[in-house]
Amino acid sequence: xxxxxxxxxxxxxxxxxxxxxxxxxxxxxxxxxxxxxxxxxxxxxxxxxxxxxxxxxxxxxxxxxxxxxxxxxxxxxxxxxxxxxxxxxxxxxxxxxxxxxxxxxxxxxxx
Amino acid sequence: xxxxxxxxxxxxxxxxxxxxxxxxxxxxxxxxxxxxxxxxxxxxxxxxxxxxxxxxxxxxxxxxxxxxxxxxxxxxxxxxxxxxxxxxxxxxxxxxxxxxxxxxxxxxxxxx
Numbered sequence: 001x002x003x004x005x006x007x008x009x010x011x012x013x014x015x016x017x018x019x020x021x022x023x024x025x026x027x028x029x030x031x032x033x034x035x036x037x038x039x040x041x042x043x044x045x046x047x048x049x050x051x052x053x054x055x056x057x058x059x060x061x062x063x064x065x066x067x068x069x070x071x072x073x074x075x076x077x078x079x080x081x082x083x084x085x086x087x088x089x090x091x092x093x094x095x096x097x098x099x100x101x102x103x104x105x106x107x108x109x110x111x
Numbered sequence: 112x113x114x115x116x117x118x119x120x121x122x123x124x125x126x127x128x129x130x131x132x133x134x135x136x137x138x139x140x141x142x143x144x145x146x147x148x149x150x151x152x153x154x155x156x157x158x159x160x161x162x163x164x165x166x167x168x169x170x171x172x173x174x175x176x177x178x179x180x181x182x183x184x185x186x187x188x189x190x191x192x193x194x195x196x197x198x199x200x201x202x203x204x205x206x207x208x209x210x211x212x213x214x215x216x217x218x219x220x221x222x223x
Binding site for chain 1: 155201219
């Protein structure tokens with residue numbers, strides 16, 4: 001089983017739609033959780049951290065369920081510029097400070 | 112401006128040759144990392160270093176070597192022993208013990 005699993009997509013959605021991505025992780029000792037965004041042929045960039053209480057940054061909402069080892073990202077009112085691959089990332093759990101990446105979920109927002 | 116620089120951006124290598132990818136940071140970060148990305152597989156950790164003159168193998172270290180002689184620099188050598196070297200290579204750095212990772216813009220290596 002992969003340490004971090006995501007649905008690869010692609011998710012093709014119309015502009016203005018709400019889209020949700022899910023991610024599961026296998027190591028219950030994992031300490032920190034993130035969503036990164038990666039544009040085609042570019043490096044990943046931090047989108048947001050994920051906190052146990054859930055957190056929101058504008059149109060983006062992230063949630064963590066430690067009991068189910070499940071992380072989610074909700075994007076409301078999606079824009080064309082949201083088209084990218086979204087990577088679920090987990091840190092810690094016996095591996096020091098290194099990050100473990102999911103394979104990413106591809107989002108395509110269309111007119 | 113502080114940042115992390117990878118060079119070259121695109122690199123072509125003949126099969127059987129070693130090649131070294133450069134990674135330099137001026138962020139004063141203690142820790143540095145090398146990841147490899149293949150289509151459909153996400154990023155996988157090759158090597159990481161949390162302090163000068165020390166480094167550890169990641170999940171896919173076979174066929175690669177690194178050095179950390181200076182805090183700013185963490186070069187990665189892809190040796191001829193690496194069976195499938197064609198990939199997108201990403202270097203990252205962080206302050207040890209924090210989650211503030213910065214990535215370089217990557218090197219796309221193609222073996223011909």
